[in-house]
Amino acid sequence: MYREKLAEYGLAISDEKNREVAHWEHYYWARSPELMQDSAKFDVDSEAFWSHYSRTRLEKMGAMPEEIEEFRLKIDAYFANEYAPKNRVPPDIHRILPELRATGFILAVLSNRRTSFMDIIEELSLDGYFDAVMAAGEVGAWKPDPKVFTPLLERFNLSPKETVYIGDNYFSDVVGARNAGITPILYDPRGIFPDADVARITSFEALGELL
Incomplete structure (x- = not known):
């Protein structure tokens, strides 16, 4: 727009x-x-x-x-x-998330927002899919700082090697996950990072090939 x-x-x-x-x-x-x-x-x-x-x-x-x-x-x-912003998610996400849960994955959202965004999760009908939803502002650290991942790892008693982080920003999500020892996957539907040195997907349909 x-x-x-x-x-x-x-x-x-x-x-x-x-x-x-x-x-x-x-x-x-x-x-x-x-x-x-x-x-x-x-x-x-x-x-x-x-x-x-x-x-x-x-x-x-x-x-x-x-x-x-x-x-x-x-x-x-x-x-x-004049512009009325609207929150959106990719159309395939409502099919992929139930499949991941059924497979046994623990699912969480970690955003660099300053405050809780649970209202947006609910607006998008995503609240039944995730075991945790966290804003970086609630932690007091921001991606790519590895400390932002610590509360979720501790909450679910997971090591970084057991964890995958999927994000659409190379500089915060990929670098941040690597800083924490977590395997990153870059979601890049717009082709902003075509040469990124990381597993890269353009749709969530491709996740099954990587997880």
Whole structure:
């Protein structure tokens, strides 16, 4: 939607550039030095932080310096006033999760969110599938910090070698799992990390070949 709206406003973004920017976004939000620097400069919940982030993203997308503020004001206004965000999961997930549970897997969700997101799990009708749902903010550590995985490992008395972590961000999920000694699988349906040095799937249908 972001890309489509920018095209309406006059900024066309190629598929290659779109993947490059998505790659940068994944890097940025994985506790990157740039995020830490921006967080120290701005309150992350402030308009100033998000305006700065929007300008940076537009620059990465190829907007000319003299165009950035005009595009930012338009796109920010659209998402603030017209866009209605909706939580979604891949269509195959409601078939795969029951199969994994029936096989005997312990299933948990670990997100880099700051607060509990159980309401979203329930909204998506996923609450019957998981043995635990945890936000990094509840732990006080954030992926890729390996400490974020410790509470779940201890809760189920599992060693890292017995555990697999599936995530869609190479920089937080794959690096974080490896930091903790856990086997990672990268979910990459958009092809953002085509050359990643890790087991990679583009749909959850492929999980059966890896587990």
